[in-house]
Amino acid sequence: MDPQRHIPASAGWEAWIPRLVRALVFITLGLIPLGILRLGFLPPDEALSHAAKAISGKSWQEILVMPKELTIDHQRGWHALLEAVFRTFHPTADTLVAAGAVAMFLLFSFSFFACRSRPEAVALMMVLSAVTIPGFVSRLMLGRPSLAAAASLVLLLSLWAPANRIGRLRPAFTVFLFASAVWIQGDYLLYLLPVAAFFTAGRIRQGLALTGCWVAGCALAAWLSGEPLAFWGQQARQIALSYNSSLPIRLLARDARPSGGDVSFLLTLAILLLFQKQLTGRWEKSRFLDPCFLLGVFGWILGFRAARFWLDWGLPAMMIWMAARIHTGLVWKSGYASWGRLAFAGLLCLALFLCFTGDLEERWTGNIAEPLLGREDKSLAEWLPGSGGIIYSIEPGVFYRTFYKNPDAPWRYVLGFEAGFMLPEDRSVLFDIQMRTLYDSFDVWARKMRAEDRLMIRGSSSAKPKIPLLEWHFAPDYRIWIGRVRRTRLPSLPAP
Numbered sequence: 001m002d003p004q005r006h007i008p009a010s011a012g013w014e015a016w017i018p019r020l021v022r023a024l025v026f027i028t029l030g031l032i033p034l035g036i037l038r039l040g041f042l043p044p045d046e047a048l049s050h051a052a053k054a055i056s057g058k059s060w061q062e063i064l065v066m067p068k069e070l071t072i073d074h075q076r077g078w079h080a081l082l083e084a085v086f087r088t089f090h091p092t093a094d095t096l097v098a099a100g101a102v103a104m105f106l107l108f109s110f111s112f113f114a115c116r117s118r119p120e121a122v123a124l125m126m127v128l129s130a131v132t133i134p135g136f137v138s139r140l141m142l143g144r145p146s147l148a149a150a151a152s153l154v155l156l157l158s159l160w161a162p163a164n165r166i167g168r169l170r171p172a173f174t175v176f177l178f179a180s181a182v183w184i185q186g187d188y189l190l191y192l193l194p195v196a197a198f199f200t201a202g203r204i205r206q207g208l209a210l211t212g213c214w215v216a217g218c219a220l221a222a223w224l225s226g227e228p229l230a231f232w233g234q235q236a237r238q239i240a241l242s243y244n245s246s247l248p249i250r251l252l253a254r255d256a257r258p259s260g261g262d263v264s265f266l267l268t269l270a271i272l273l274l275f276q277k278q279l280t281g282r283w284e285k286s287r288f289l290d291p292c293f294l295l296g297v298f299g300w301i302l303g304f305r306a307a308r309f310w311l312d313w314g315l316p317a318m319m320i321w322m323a324a325r326i327h328t329g330l331v332w333k334s335g336y337a338s339w340g341r342l343a344f345a346g347l348l349c350l351a352l353f354l355c356f357t358g359d360l361e362e363r364w365t366g367n368i369a370e371p372l373l374g375r376e377d378k379s380l381a382e383w384l385p386g387s388g389g390i391i392y393s394i395e396p397g398v399f400y401r402t403f404y405k406n407p408d409a410p411w412r413y414v415l416g417f418e419a420g421f422m423l424p425e426d427r428s429v430l431f432d433i434q435m436r437t438l439y440d441s442f443d444v445w446a447r448k449m450r451a452e453d454r455l456m457i458r459g460s461s462s463a464k465p466k467i468p469l470l471e472w473h474f475a476p477d478y479r480i481w482i483g484r485v486r487r488t489r490l491p492s493l494p495a496p
Contacts, residue, residue: 178217
């Protein structure tokens with residue numbers, strides 16, 4: 001809370017300063033994603049497949065070659081929302097992806113204002129996070145449903161903060177947050193992390209109440225899935241596949257790989273703590289028993305196993321904790337309705353906008369020139385898969401960009417967003433090629449390919465794949481080799 005919120009009746013124009021500061025921060029956050037999209041940015045991975053799935057109306061079983069027992073969409077809520085937007089407004093694929101990216105950025109950013117901090121405290125917290133954590137800014141524009149789950153986490157922690165006086169409605173809102181987050185993102189078991197943070201902080205009654213809300217919220221999400229009984233087991237299995245420790249690092253999604261620890265961010269937190277102690281003259285040990293801080297520690301430690309624990313759980317919680325430290329400093333150093341506060345907020349918003357929209361290392365324009373392989377290219381007509389065909393590839397990028405360009409195409413993909421969801425025999429081939437560089441393993445796929453199937457390998461025109469069972473065509477605009485079963489078969493090769 002801000003003890004300086006009282007404004008004398010004689011304040012005049014100064015009475016408008018808090019409102020101007022809030023409006024300035026809100027407008028800046030609203031303009032950031034628009035400034036990024038103006039550069040031509042298009043999310044490079046998961047957002048493409050989410051939009052394509054919504055447009056196609058297909059299930060994952062109709063899109064990917066995957067185990068038949070996985071019948072529940074891991075992110076059903078997010079796809080349902082995209083499908084509703086597509087059916088209602090009929091946007092183009094690019095517009096749907098852009099709308100999802102903007103919505104996730106704004107939802108995550110504005111969720112921090114529920115923490116009852118000064119708006120400029122949130123702005124400064126986001127600037128410091130962007131400067132000290134590589135990839136933080138670009139992650140906010142990836143259009144992934146994990147940002148919706150992170151926003152739900154921020155709202156949940158704010159809802160159960162001691163200063164929040166929402167009262168009897170708190171359990172109902174908490175159940176809604178758990179249900180919506182699990183319905184949109186899945187990973188229902190991981191939502192026990194904030195519950196564990198409350199128990200560790202010694203808030204036993206709140207921990208028990210949160211546990212009950214978690215059970216009710218997950219049950220509601222299971223009912224929304226359409227398969228309430230199968231939901232629990234399948235979601236748990238999909239969580240295990242996403243965090244599969246038996247897979248080599250190279251085959252895991254980028255945020256399923258270990259985190260580097262983000263030491264610069266931790267040093268910034270330490271500096272803020274020392275600054276707060278200097279201002280207040282006391283060391284508030286109770287702050288280290290804050291569930292936000294403890295959840296941040298849990299996420300940071302577990303991040304050494306998979307970065308998602310830190311990026312989706314620990315970091316949002318620690319950002320709340322950081323904003324609270326900044327808020328305390330601002331209360332001590334700047335008046336609630338002072339012109340100095342408005343000047344500081346103006347400079348901070350300028351820094352925030354330039355920091356986020358700056359095309360550092362081509363993070364916003366790096367993939368603009370990369371074309372999407374589509375059926376409208378007549379030169380590829382006979383080299384694309386036939387009806388019921390399968391695209392074999394060792395790169396998720398082939399799936400993302402090809403599926404995005406051809407959402408209604410009558411073929412499937414052997415590799416989608418994660419290797420953990422592949423059939424075991426196909427994953428074994430991928431492992432041999434990626435990790436052991438056994439390129440002869442391509443022959444395993446080549447032997448079972450049908451006339452309607454295709455094998456796609458990125459490369460240069462001078463590096464034709466040495467897989468004699470297939471005939472090849474190089475598409476120079478896409479820098480990709482496309483292989484298909486030879487019209488005239490070569491003599492059978494001996495089995496390896």
